Amino acid sequence: MTSGALAHHIARLIEQTGPIPLSQYMALALGHPEHGYYMTRDPLGAQGDFTTAPEVSQMFGELIGLWLGRQWRASGMPAPFVLAELGPGRGTLMADALRAMHKVPGMVDAASVCFVETSPVLRAEQRQRVPQAEWHERLDGLPGLPLFLVANEFFDALPITQYRRDESGWHERYVDHREGRFIPVLAPIALADDRNLTPVMRTSGKGESVEISPASCAIAEAVSARIASHGGAGLIIDYGHARSAPGDTLQAVRNHEFTDPFEAPGEADLTAHVDFEALSRAVRSGGANPHGPVAQGVFLEALGIGARAEALRGNANASQRKDICTALERLTAPSQMGSLFKVLGITPRGAASPAGFA
Ligand code: SAH
Numbered sequence: 001m002t003s004g005a006l007a008h009h010i011a012r013l014i015e016q017t018g019p020i021p022l023s024q025y026m027a028l029a030l031g032h033p034e035h036g037y038y039m040t041r042d043p044l045g046a047q048g049d050f051t052t053a054p055e056v057s058q059m060f061g062e063l064i065g066l067w068l069g070r071q072w073r074a075s076g077m078p079a080p081f082v083l084a085e086l087g088p089g090r091g092t093l094m095a096d097a098l099r100a101m102h103k104v105p106g107m108v109d110a111a112s113v114c115f116v117e118t119s120p121v122l123r124a125e126q127r128q129r130v131p132q133a134e135w136h137e138r139l140d141g142l143p144g145l146p147l148f149l150v151a152n153e154f155f156d157a158l159p160i161t162q163y164r165r166d167e168s169g170w171h172e173r174y175v176d177h178r179e180g181r182f183i184p185v186l187a188p189i190a191l192a193d194d195r196n197l198t199p200v201m202r203t204s205g206k207g208e209s210v211e212i213s214p215a216s217c218a219i220a221e222a223v224s225a226r227i228a229s230h231g232g233a234g235l236i237i238d239y240g241h242a243r244s245a246p247g248d249t250l251q252a253v254r255n256h257e258f259t260d261p262f263e264a265p266g267e268a269d270l271t272a273h274v275d276f277e278a279l280s281r282a283v284r285s286g287g288a289n290p291h292g293p294v295a296q297g298v299f300l301e302a303l304g305i306g307a308r309a310e311a312l313r314g315n316a317n318a319s320q321r322k323d324i325c326t327a328l329e330r331l332t333a334p335s336q337m338g339s340l341f342k343v344l345g346i347t348p349r350g351a352a353s354p355a356g357f358a
Contacts, residue, residue, distance in 0.1 A: 015177070068233065082114050237343050
């Protein structure tokens with residue numbers, strides 16, 4: 001049965017307006033200003049619902065910091081510049097990246113650290129680790145300067161629109177509330193205009209689902225447009241597929257376990273796999289160049305995670321050495337985060353291919 005303030009709010013909305021689009025359900029579940037999942041908690045780590053790469057090991061943020069350092073030097077060391085992160089979680093990645101960037105002379109002094117973050121709880125966590133940061137609600141608010149940006153597990157949290165094909169065509173997925181429960185339903189009327197179908201929709205058969213994320217594409221395009229006009233570079237890291245493909249990838253995670261996305265909105269993390277082909281296309285239309293995506297394991301190995309782990313092991317006791325091995329395995333092994341997670345690079349057109357994308 002429906003319980004919780006957000007569930008009541010959504011149930012009431014559906015009562016007033018009829019079923020709501022899945023994208024709206026997802027946006028409310030995660031981002032409702034008062035009761036949304038991210039607004040009310042720090043979901044990260046063993047005590048929370050899920051663990052991300054920067055929380056697994058400092059090596060992750062350090063290598064990203066060094067990658068950004070290389071790109072900053074390759075761009076002629078612009079100063080001042082914006083060092084931005086979308087959805088920085090606890091601020092761990094940026095704290096580790098900044099520590100590594102201190103090895104790049106002049107870089108940290110020239111950086112204005114900008115976080116795009118909506119959650120007040122996570123902003124407070126970020127302030128603890130990166131007190132010099134400046135916070136923004138949206139990408140639009142960032143100063144118009146060269147932009148060096150990273151987003152890890154940010155795009156998977158942005159709302160998706162889902163369609164399913166049945167006998168009568170493609171129908172958008174909505175969410176209804178019946179007998180005290182939220183249930184996914186299909187819009188009764190099929191999409192009328194076949195000319196607007198995506199290439200994947202054209203080749204998908206009856207019973208298949210297809211997802212698009214207009215919010216994700218708009219943000220990727222805006223990042224790209226800034227990099228194209230002001231210079232800079234970007235890294236988008238997330239789990240998802242390299243090529244657009246049919247499939248229902250909406251998932252909910254709570255206490256490190258999968259749960260029903262429609263059971264308790266606002267109480268579980270809702271995500272969908274990132275379509276890197278769609279993001280690459282958005283980057284191209286923003287005017288910059290996409291690179292990859294490459295598998296996270298391949299990317300981190302190319303950046304020298306093996307040598308970094310070796311160096312850390314040299315200064316560690318036996319139990320820390322074991323933790324470093326476990327973390328290395330977790331970040332790079334194909335059976336763990338190494339191949340489902342992918343990395344998309346962004347550079348201005350005409351720039352040389354960045355490290356890790358050979
Ligand atoms: N990058 C971090 C956290 C990933 S969780 C890490 O790797 O550990 C997703 C992050 O995106 C959280 O910080 C969440 O509050 C933020 N977020 C989610 N939706 C957002 C939105 N629409 N605008 C800004 N931040 C958002």
